[in-house]
Amino acid sequence: MPVPIRARRRDEEHRAATPLELFFDLCFVVAIAQAGRQLADALAEGHPGHGLAGYLMLFFAIWWAWMNFSWFSSAYDTDDPLYRVVTLVQMAGVLILAAGVPRAFESDFTLVWCGFVVMRLAMVTQWLRAAYGSRGAERRTALSYALGVTVCQIGWLGLLLLPKGAVPLVFVLVGGLELAVPGLAERGWQTSWHARHIAERYGLFTIIVLGETIAAATLAVQSALDAHDAPGRLLPIAGGGLLLVFAAYWIYFAVPIHRHLRGNRQAFLWGYGHYVVFGSAAAIGAGIEVAVRESVGRADLSAYGAAACVTGPGALFLCTVWLIHSRHHKRGTAQQLVLPVSALLVLACTFAGRAAVPAAGLVAAATVAVGVHLTSRQDTAPAE
Template sequence: MDDASEIPTRLRLELRHRMRPLVGRDPAERDRAVTPLELLYDLTYVVAFAAAADLLAEHLAEGEVWSAIAGFVFVGWAVSWAWLNFTWFASAYGNDDVMFRLATIVQMIGVVVLVFGLPAAFEALAHAENPLVPAIVIGYVVMRVPQIALWLAAARQDPAHRRIALAYAVIISAAQVGWVLLAIAELPIVPTIVILLVLASAEMAAPVMSAHRMGFAPWNAGHIAERFALLTLITIGEVIAGTTAAVGALTLEQGWSPEAVLIISSGLLIAAAIWWTYFLVPSRTVLELRPTRTFSWRYAHLPLFASIAAVGAGLHLTTIAVEHGGVSLFGISLALAIPLALTIVVILLIWSVLLRSFDLSHLSLLLVTLAPLVAAVVVGFLAGPTEPIDLEDRSDLTALSVVISLVALGAVIEVVGHELVGYGHTLRAWQRTAGEAEGATATDLPRG
């Protein structure tokens, strides 16, 4: 417990949010905790993921498959990348003063503005037009400009990290100029997509190259691990929301039935299994020991947030099928099985880049896990690849229950397989990592 004489000083820091110098946090600080402000900030991003998932489901239901997927991938990357940039700065310089708080709130406003632009962006892609509609561009600029200001303040107030802080400010500024110019240029859709991919790749590569040339900002690896874990956890809530919406629509149409109970049980199992699987990866433990692995580990998370939200989109598509019809069971099975399979594969990728290890037991476990997902797609195809699902037909309702149950079974197999077999390999990989760390030099640590 704190000494009574120290409490007034601590309370003064917690309650008086005056301007404080951005001198950098201690990258070696143990048990660094996530702040309430960071959690508040995350909520706006979950709203963005949910909105993108709903639009994905709605456009899939209308048969606009490829444009819907392209829109979802674009929005998922843009939102995740902006979140990652803020998290990176907050881990290094989050001092909870009035400037940091106001900059964070402004970024949250930018996320909300971007969300309002999502329907127009999806519609633009559906008509082969530029998805950088005004609300998207304005929202993204509002999200990123406060980050530029914060990095410039850090460069001015933290001479030890001036070069890397200026580099981040320049990278974000150049990227924003690129997005704005692309938005106002009236280019055909193919060149627009190509330039988007080039801009995104450059914006992701530049920070890594700069850090290795100029030194690392004083971010905290353990704090970064917890931030990513919590956003993953909150995003899983989209799966639960999709499940309750689907069952709510079904029970409204037909009342409670064994199928409704089976569907909600399976949806909750999927959410729980994703949570269980993700937290089998010892991210914080390894990153605190080998912090330079954070770069590849964090990039592996970018598709994870989108794939988890896409599972929720598959469940939302189920809701649309129940309420309005027009969706085949085959389409539902694909919308559920593919994002769950991607989620499992990405978690395996995160594990692999974190521990820098792989063995054939992972491949065999992955194949066993994917088997029920493939079976779910086969059932959906046999029920009719194009015919809309008809819940008045008992066989269609049963087939829907079987599809969702098979998808849930795949998620459960992944958990059981790791508990029975995979944990041993994780322990062995950790022992190798710990052994390598004993001979590590100072270059293995972030240069604060």
């Protein structure tokens, strides 16, 4: 007989990410690196439409697989042997998916679909185990999740069976259904996810994505230096990219967000918005790689096009973090305008051409400085 698992309490004290969750997250580094590399190659070769479309679809698969596990584990993580084994199976699915990313960019989704099958079968097993250990509305919610995940996985078969021209339609329809499953499943009973734990999990994954961005940019600069020995052109890009990533870290972690996650509506909107946060953060690394290639004549696009590969995702990151994350803790017009104005200035740096990356880095660093100054003024202002 299977051992039931019980939901954890929302008010549980000292709830923190477990070593198994951290191990699970690290498996996604491979998939994110593969998606970023394919995006950089497509952009550098002058195929932005193909590259962006493939990246958006593949990053959705990566992000959604991580989301499914993270919210389930926040509510039901028992860390017993069966739970660990099923989670390890999910991790194997992540690695299969990562191996299939290059082929998926060429419209061969077989390996990605197989990796997703492994992850989703494990996820359905977890939800059925949760249903076995519960009664009433909680049981119906767990069974609804299991059914919804299964139906969606069958829907993804369209990527394999339908003509290539139908891929965007399949992605929109089945992706929309995937996003609808949590809301539909939790209409009668809300899973007991832990706000502080969820905020920590998202923060840790943000660090992983930014770390992968730094790694991708570092390898690109190292490769270009070895091949062309042009430090005068490459070091400003490296320095500007590093400033941009450091500022992204600072801005994301400037405010504690868990107090805003009071119910499913706020939490789901915040969680779904991180598709753009994570995706744009990872794309910054791909953009820096493209800028490096262009600076040494190894990219089939202009200096302004290469600049946009960095400034576009950089501006998108700043704007999205403000929209779903930071604005809830800003007071007054000046504080609220800092990130939107900074996003516009970063985007304007595109017109600096090969100087765009260091310029964007300086804008991002100035954004942090202004934010710190305004916060300190607010903290030291006399109470009325």
